[in-house]
Amino acid sequence: MAKSRVLLIGCGGIGTVAALNLQTGLQADVSLVLRSNYAAVQAAGFRIDSIDHGVLEDWRPATVLNSVPDTSADPITRFDYIVCCTKNIADSTPQLSDIMSPAVTPGHTVIVLIQNGLNIERPVQARFPTNIVLSGVSRTDAHEIAKGVIRHKQSDNLNIGAFNHPTIDPTELIAAAEHFVRIYSAGGKTVCRHEPNVGLDRWTKLVYNATLNPICALTGLDTGTLQTDGRSLDALVVPAMKEVVAVAAAKGYLLPEDIISRTIASNPVEKRISPSMLVDVRKGNLIEHENILGEVVREAEIADVTAPMLSMLYHLCCGVQLRLKEGQ
């Protein structure tokens, strides 16, 4: 069987782990598009310390590009998959769909969004109405700690499922998701599974992402240190999580009863996990608060569910984003 041609955009922590898995499985021919770390990787390859893949010095993927290639002229160059592991900053340009556009073959390329947040498929489906879009929900802890230097501390765990599509046959959607899971898992160094209930999966992760992520970004504390103030869970985290659960329920996604205690338990004090938005704030990068939090607040409004904590966190994050934009 011919290898799948994969274009992977955005090689920070999560993207590099995805590239490693796809390459290790030998069922994909991976081209990486790098931006901020292109020069560093050209010079010295990736330096990776991974709980799944070990220590790799000067790791070089097959093809490294510094921009998204235009595949429209020559059908042989077309990609079977475009895997997006960039941040998804809804309130900045260029938009993700503009970035990937030159490499999307209508009706063929499957677009995989391994990204946080809600409703992220909407602008992509609107722009590429004949392409399948897959959801990737990653639960790993992998960060780029310097240009091209990746620290991957928690085993890769990726749920893949197709976003609903108004005109594409569901069996085709499922087949695409299952095929991607196969090529991603082939190397045997990851837990990647097909999770057909994309909505439930994404709302489940939002219990963490719409609450601990902005709270840590606003206070400057990791999830462990935050909890050393005994009041922070009761006064901030749990009430905000309850609001996420309520909005999810109004949308028809009934999260398990223990979702809040489980989410907190997976962020124990001693692990001192820095959520992505906190990492971004520390680096002076823009934050993903629109997709992670803003969409939840907007869904709450549409569903007429009161979510004052989430609304306040969201608007404070809008202020942080304004500061970050001024700093750029």
Next chain:
Amino acid sequence: MAKSRVLLIGCGGIGTVAALNLQTGLQADVSLVLRSNYAAVQAAGFRIDSIDHGVLEDWRPATVLNSVPDTSADPITRFDYIVCCTKNIADSTPQLSDIMSPAVTPGHTVIVLIQNGLNIERPVQARFPTNIVLSGVSRTDAHEIAKGVIRHKQSDNLNIGAFNHPTIDPTELIAAAEHFVRIYSAGGKTVCRHEPNVGLDRWTKLVYNATLNPICALTGLDTGTLQTDGRSLDALVVPAMKEVVAVAAAKGYLLPEDIISRTIASNPVEKRISPSMLVDVRKGNLIEHENILGEVVREAEIADVTAPMLSMLYHLCCGVQLRLKEGQ
């Protein structure tokens, strides 16, 4: 008439302006206690650019000390006033009353707290039950931009009034407030008035301090830039201000109807005012959130007034304080 002997503790922006006014009036003999800027002022005096006092190079107050003197042994050294212009950080040591203690003559020294927040007199009155404690509510914009370098951009405006006292005759309290106003105003370069309704005065300032101050500290934005996001007033500032007004009302302080619009109007976009807590966060200093915001939240609980916005801002500020303490 003999000059009043005044010990002034804390010579940042507000403290230096107070020292200037007291010294200019020639009715006070002022000793300053400096801490962080002691060496700089010993070497080169203060450098002051003041809207009220002009540009002063190498300004040196009469007496500069680097610790609070012990006046207990010799009555002739006792102070008539101790003016506290330090930050009032309720959740750190040493506490203000410990700091001033060696210089407080029981039954004699009048303690003037030119500081933000609510219930700040309580620990001082508890520690020095026979001393009058005056409230100073300052509305000026004066900052120390480098050690001993003061920028004073908005004319000094100080309200003085006595905090209620369980055992001291009210006429004595009033006399003390009026006398302090006299010596502070004698130089004619300030608006300093006697405001007997200390509670109303402090709650009025809290409409600003319990809302814009923490919101700016959490977002990293000055009050002007904050408002360039059109939603921030409606979504954050105004609802939080309404909660302050409601708590004040429950405490018996009916703030004027236009207090919210007036408070916002005095922080126009073009002025880009950085509230004190934002300045502290930027400098890595501890913040005064306990007195400015925590006390309001606790008063709301006591009065059974719901104040979810203030509560959330407060607990986020507790997280910021934890980070600041870790950084020290």
